[in-house]
């Protein structure tokens with residue numbers, strides 16, 4: 001029996017993981033499930049999976065969760081500290097599928113207890129990559145990528161030496177607005193930005209896909225996770241989302257990872273790693289697909305990509321600034337405070353303001369510094385939003 005915990009169990013990635021685990025429940029001992037406001041889903045899942053503990057991050061949801069799970073013997077808790085406590089319960093494998101920088105602390109806590117961490121929460125690598133990797137190293141814990149592009153790179157690297165890697169190409173679908181005339185983007189609505197042509201994901205990452213902030217985050221995630229220079233990483237627009245990433249080697253060979261756009265592949269690979277086991281995903285028929293297309297990304301349409309390179313060059317705590325400003329700008333767009341294109345302006349302005357500060361460019365990446373930087377960046381981003389609004 002493998003003991004497992006799922007952080008962000010009620011989200012899109014969390015539910016895909018549950019789909020895989022439920023097919024084989026006899027082999028798993030589910031220790032904890034965490035979620036947010038979707039309490040009926042969290043309670044249902046905790047019962048079906050026989051979890052020991054269910055945690056909501058919102059204290060105001062505690063009573064409802066407690067009520068739904070009364071008489072089941074399942075422990076109930078709420079709040080950020082309770083999620084961190086859940087991460088301190090040692091398990092063999094945990095999924096980090098919380099959205100946003102809230103995923104950082106539970107991820108660090110799980111690694112400190114030697115747990116193998118399947119990481120979907122890219123925000124924690126963007127804000128504090130060296131801290132997360134250092135924590136894993138110090139405790140002999142493993143981090144496995146779950147983001148589809150990074151799982152693809154990871155798989156393409158099996159049996160290879162990093163010294164032979166020349167470049168890494170991550171693909172992007174282009175998101176909801178890839179065919180829109182540039183001049184219409186400023187008036188794009190929340191509903192329009194919340195639908196993805198290929199992937200079915202949470203709302204925040206779907207909007208980030210339309211702006212390519214998601215791909216920008218993934219550039220930084222690639223640099224941090226694989227430890228390569230930013231000039232070695234490229235983004236390629238590939239509408240079909242069939243090739244997830246390619247690794248280019250010094251003999252000119254490219255190893256491409258090809259598969260259907262279904263997160264159960266990347267989650268399942270991390271779940272069964274180092275083995276490869278059967279997964280219930282579609283088998284691709286290339287004769288039917290016929291052709292695959294590729295384009296260079298238009299950096300005018302997707303300014304987030306240049307911002308990511310700026311962050312990777314600056315280093316230090318600028319990843320924390322970038323992520324926090326992006327999260328705040330996204331809140332602003334979702335709340336109707338700013339337009340779609342304003343998000344990149346808010347992030348650029350926040351980065352420019354804070355990157356002249358030595359505390360940001362050369363500051364140590366400690367948890368305190370990261371949390372402090374995150375807080376400050378949100379304040380600057382809110383000011384930039386107020387100016388626009």
Ligand code: NAD
Nearest residue numbers: 008010011012013035036057098099102120121122201202
């Ligand atoms: P989602 O919005 O569907 O789910 C997020 C989960 O986190 C939910 O369980 C929610 O209750 C919980 N949560 C939200 N705010 C929280 C907080 N402050 N504290 C604790 N828990 C909180 O998101 P998702 O699409 O499943 O994405 C999850 C993560 O995986 C993100 O980092 C995303 O970038 C990454 N990711 C997602 C996909 C995808 O296909 N959805 C693909 C690759 C990577």
Ligand code: MG
Nearest residue numbers: 147148149218
């Ligand atoms: Mg991805």
